[in-house]
Amino acid sequence: MAKDYTLLAKTIVENVGGDENVISLVHCATRLRFEVIDRNKVNFDILKQTEGVITAMEAGGQIQVVIGNKVDQVYDAVLKCSHINSDIQNESKSEKKGVLNTLLETISGIFSPMLGVMCGAGMLKALLILCTTFKWLTPEMGTYRILYAAADSVFNFLPIILGYTAAKKFNCSPFVAMAIAMSLVYPDMTAAFSGGEKLTFLNIPVTLVSYTSSVMPIIISIYVMSKFEKLLKRILPEVCKLFLTPLLELMIMVPATFLVIGPIMDQFGKLLASGYTGLVGINPIIAGGVIGLLWPMAVIFGLHWGFFPIVMNNIATLGKDTLFVITGPNNMAQAGATLGVFLKTKDKKLKELSGSAAFSAVLAGITEPAIYGVTLPYKKPFIIGAIFSGIAGMIVAAAGTAIPTVLGTSLLSLPGYIGPGFVGFVIACAIAYFGSAICTYLFGFNDSMLNKNSEKEENTQLNDEITLKDETLSSIVEGEMIPLEDVKDPTFAGKMMGDGVAFKPKSGCVVSPVDGKVIMVAKTGHAIGLKSNNGAEILIHIGMDTVNMNGKGFDVKVQQGQAVKKGDLLVEVDLQEIADAGYDDIIPVILTNTVAYDQIIPMEYGKKEEQENIIELKVKK
Structure with a gap:
C-alpha cells in the first residue's frame, strides 16, 4: 500500500507561508523548490524538524525543501492538499532578489521540470551503449533504432521541451511557445541548414543555424514573447483576442527568432563553449581539481543550476560535455564518505540512515540524503568527500573524458561513459569512493561526534525511541479554552497540522503542558x-501571523534540547504588543503526531487555570 504523504505535504505548505505565499513550485530529483512572496513567513525551524524532510534552506532565490527519493510523491501530495498547482504564477510582488539569485531561480524553474525525462533518456542511451559494446544489439537493428529514437529525441527536440518550461516560467502561452520551438526544428528548416541553402525573409537574408539540441535561442525567444504577449493582451479587443494573440505571436516571433535572436544567441553559445574549453585547455588538471573541489559547495547552496545551460550549450555546440563529467565523481566521493560513517558508527539510527543514504548515492546518484543527513552535519566526512572530489576531477580532466548527453554518475550509469577517457573516469570514481570511505573510517568520524555535534544531538532528541502511552495534557496558559475549529485560520481550524485545542489567553505566561523536552524553538519566539x-509531539503556536513581529514582545525562557517539567515557563509574551501589531493572540495547542492516537479527548471548554487538564490522549492498541 502506497504511503500517504498528505500530512507531510500540509505541514510543508503551512511552513512555507501557506498557499497565498507561494508564487511557483517545481521539483527536481530530490527537492521541492518554492518561490515565495515573503521569505519571513517561512518557518525553517519547523521544516527542518519535520519527519520526512531532510533539510530546508534558502538558495538560488528559492525556498528548497529537501525530501530525497520520494520527492515526486510529496510534490503530488502538495498539489492535492493545497491550492498550489504546477502552473501557478502569483501576480503579487515578491521581495527583491539579487541578480544572481534571480538568474539561478529562473534557470532552475526552466530546467528542473524536465530533469527527470532528461536523466531517463540519458540512462537509456547508456544502456544502448552497453548493448552495442557487448554486441547484444547493433545500430542497424530495428530494436536499437526505436530505442535510440526514444532516447535521442529528448535532446534532438530539446527546444520544444524548453519552450514549454520557459513559457511556464515566464507566464505566457506554452502552446504558442512550443509552436515557435517546433518551427526552429521543422524538417524543412533543418534540411535547409544541412544543405547550405540561402534563405531570405522579406528580402532580408536569414542566417541559418542548427537549432536541434540548442538551449539559449528558444529561452530568450520565449522571454521576449512573454513581454509581447502581455502587450497584445492589453491592446487587443476581447472579441478577437483568442485567435489574434497567437496569430501575431507566431507571425512576429518566429521570423524574429530566425533573423535576430537565434543567430545572436548561437554566436554567444559558441563563444561560451569555446571560453569554457579554452579555460580547461590551459591546464586541465588544475581546472578539473578546482571544479571538483568546489562542486560540493555549489550543490549544497543550489548554485550548480547556474552551470546547467553551459552543459547543454556544450552538447549543442561541441557535441559533448566535460563539465558535468568532471563533477560526476563527487557523487561517488559523498557516497564513499557516507559509507565510512556507516561502517564506523555503532549508533543504530545513524547506521540505518547512513546505510540507506550511501546505497542511494552510489547506486542511483541521489546524494542529498548523504550530504544533508550524514556528511555535512559532521563536517569532516563532507570535507574528505570534497577533497577526493577534487582529486577525481583532476584525473577526469587529464583523461579527457566527455559524453554527448546529460548523465548522472552512479553504478547504473557508468556504461554511459564508455568512450575516450572511460578508463580514467572509472579510476577517478573508484578513488573518490574508496578513498573517501577509507579516510572517513580511519580519521573522519567517530561516535563521540554524536554528542559534540549540536545539530545531530537535536535530531537525536527528535527521534528518541519512546513507547507511546496514554497521557493527559495540562493547561499552557490562564485563559479560555476553545475548540480548535473556532480559530480564524484555516490551517489550524481544519486540523491540517493535527488535532488539539486553542486558548484565548488572559496572561502572557505560557507554560509546558507535559514533562518532556523542547524539540523546536522558533527564532521569533512565536512557536x-x-x-x-x-511520546506526545506538541506544537504551541502563540498568535496568528505573529512571525511577522520578528520576536518583538516574545521573551523565550527555554532552548532547544532542554528538559522541562509540566508547568515550567516556556515563553513570556506581551499580549498588548500583539494587539498593537494588529494580530490575533489566540494560541493553538496542536498534537502533530495525531495519527498515533486512537482518541484525542478535549476536556470541558471554558476558562482554565494553569495545571488544569485540557486534553486526554488514548494511544492505539
Whole structure:
C-alpha cells in the first residue's frame, strides 16, 4: 500500500507561508523548490524538524525543501492538499532578489521540470551503449533504432521541451511557445541548414543555424514573447483576442527568432563553449581539481543550476560535455564518505540512515540524503568527500573524458561513459569512493561526534525511541479554552497540522503542558515544539501571523534540547504588543503526531487555570 504523504505535504505548505505565499513550485530529483512572496513567513525551524524532510534552506532565490527519493510523491501530495498547482504564477510582488539569485531561480524553474525525462533518456542511451559494446544489439537493428529514437529525441527536440518550461516560467502561452520551438526544428528548416541553402525573409537574408539540441535561442525567444504577449493582451479587443494573440505571436516571433535572436544567441553559445574549453585547455588538471573541489559547495547552496545551460550549450555546440563529467565523481566521493560513517558508527539510527543514504548515492546518484543527513552535519566526512572530489576531477580532466548527453554518475550509469577517457573516469570514481570511505573510517568520524555535534544531538532528541502511552495534557496558559475549529485560520481550524485545542489567553505566561523536552524553538519566539516523555509531539503556536513581529514582545525562557517539567515557563509574551501589531493572540495547542492516537479527548471548554487538564490522549492498541 502506497504511503500517504498528505500530512507531510500540509505541514510543508503551512511552513512555507501557506498557499497565498507561494508564487511557483517545481521539483527536481530530490527537492521541492518554492518561490515565495515573503521569505519571513517561512518557518525553517519547523521544516527542518519535520519527519520526512531532510533539510530546508534558502538558495538560488528559492525556498528548497529537501525530501530525497520520494520527492515526486510529496510534490503530488502538495498539489492535492493545497491550492498550489504546477502552473501557478502569483501576480503579487515578491521581495527583491539579487541578480544572481534571480538568474539561478529562473534557470532552475526552466530546467528542473524536465530533469527527470532528461536523466531517463540519458540512462537509456547508456544502456544502448552497453548493448552495442557487448554486441547484444547493433545500430542497424530495428530494436536499437526505436530505442535510440526514444532516447535521442529528448535532446534532438530539446527546444520544444524548453519552450514549454520557459513559457511556464515566464507566464505566457506554452502552446504558442512550443509552436515557435517546433518551427526552429521543422524538417524543412533543418534540411535547409544541412544543405547550405540561402534563405531570405522579406528580402532580408536569414542566417541559418542548427537549432536541434540548442538551449539559449528558444529561452530568450520565449522571454521576449512573454513581454509581447502581455502587450497584445492589453491592446487587443476581447472579441478577437483568442485567435489574434497567437496569430501575431507566431507571425512576429518566429521570423524574429530566425533573423535576430537565434543567430545572436548561437554566436554567444559558441563563444561560451569555446571560453569554457579554452579555460580547461590551459591546464586541465588544475581546472578539473578546482571544479571538483568546489562542486560540493555549489550543490549544497543550489548554485550548480547556474552551470546547467553551459552543459547543454556544450552538447549543442561541441557535441559533448566535460563539465558535468568532471563533477560526476563527487557523487561517488559523498557516497564513499557516507559509507565510512556507516561502517564506523555503532549508533543504530545513524547506521540505518547512513546505510540507506550511501546505497542511494552510489547506486542511483541521489546524494542529498548523504550530504544533508550524514556528511555535512559532521563536517569532516563532507570535507574528505570534497577533497577526493577534487582529486577525481583532476584525473577526469587529464583523461579527457566527455559524453554527448546529460548523465548522472552512479553504478547504473557508468556504461554511459564508455568512450575516450572511460578508463580514467572509472579510476577517478573508484578513488573518490574508496578513498573517501577509507579516510572517513580511519580519521573522519567517530561516535563521540554524536554528542559534540549540536545539530545531530537535536535530531537525536527528535527521534528518541519512546513507547507511546496514554497521557493527559495540562493547561499552557490562564485563559479560555476553545475548540480548535473556532480559530480564524484555516490551517489550524481544519486540523491540517493535527488535532488539539486553542486558548484565548488572559496572561502572557505560557507554560509546558507535559514533562518532556523542547524539540523546536522558533527564532521569533512565536512557536515552541515539545516532545513529552510519553511520546506526545506538541506544537504551541502563540498568535496568528505573529512571525511577522520578528520576536518583538516574545521573551523565550527555554532552548532547544532542554528538559522541562509540566508547568515550567516556556515563553513570556506581551499580549498588548500583539494587539498593537494588529494580530490575533489566540494560541493553538496542536498534537502533530495525531495519527498515533486512537482518541484525542478535549476536556470541558471554558476558562482554565494553569495545571488544569485540557486534553486526554488514548494511544492505539
